Amino acid sequence: MTMVTIRPYSQALDRLRAAGLRPTRQRLALARLLFDGCDRHISAEQLHNEAVANNIRVSLATVYNTLHQFTDAGLLREIVVDAGRSYFDTNVSDHHHFFYERSGKLCDIPAEMIGVTKVPDAPAGLKISRVEVIVRVDG
């Protein structure tokens, strides 16, 4: 391997490949918005607005589809804190959240900053899929 080829979208492309999702124009563009940069908590509507602002032609329906496909593929995690609004978290590693009730904003809390002890076993051989801690802040 002697030459370095310029590969825009590469991170996004790799993620789609790894997830077995066809790298369509829309998925690539959305993946770039989501994953090129720092971790974020974003709603479907926010992402759609951002796409439009970046001259990416994509429908809201496709944004919803894509967010769910990414979530199913483990690229995103869905967070529900508020009735009637879903956020998607680009950070899928083990961590928790502050939720600012007034503004509706979310903020990560690294896993190691909260200790959860003595979680009871799931009843009847069921498996615990996640232990979620939400620290609700009144501001």
Place this chain on the structure above:
Amino acid sequence: MTMVTIRPYSQALDRLRAAGLRPTRQRLALARLLFDGCDRHISAEQLHNEAVANNIRVSLATVYNTLHQFTDAGLLREIVVDAGRSYFDTNVSDHHHFFYERSGKLCDIPAEMIGVTKVPDAPAGLKISRVEVIVRVDG
């Protein structure tokens, strides 16, 4: 205390009084459904169905209003685990929840069965209003 007077509605009535809510027919009936019996997690629609099944004439709008008034008064706690559906918990004391993702059911976990340590301070003088632990069970 020599005689035991039969006082239907009394628990519900007392709760409404304590909360400063006028004991209307609808509120009394809903309070009885909610508070006479064991603790429960119930949605607006479920409560409305239950009311109708018990020949209580009350509109869905009033059920929503009432649930929110009760929540504001501290008689209920709202729990959001699922996008687009709110549950109301008649147990307002400190505790946590199992959430069965497949069936959508909630189940209490007593506060003392889960230890949460080292919760980081809320930023900038904000107050933590609640630390919520949801143990998501895949069944």
Place this chain on the structure above:
DNA sequence: GTGTTTGCAAAGTGTTTGCAATTTA
């Protein structure tokens, strides 16, 4: 080419609102 993905607009879900009629104190 063939199966997948997209966009649109329509339908769906859960919740809230405006307002006249009713009820409570």
Place this chain on the structure above:
DNA sequence: TAAATTGCAAACACTTTGCAAACAC
């Protein structure tokens, strides 16, 4: 009777769906 509460139906916000056209491999 004055103020609070209710019911209805319409409005709402967010999300999903059906299907024809466009696209990826």
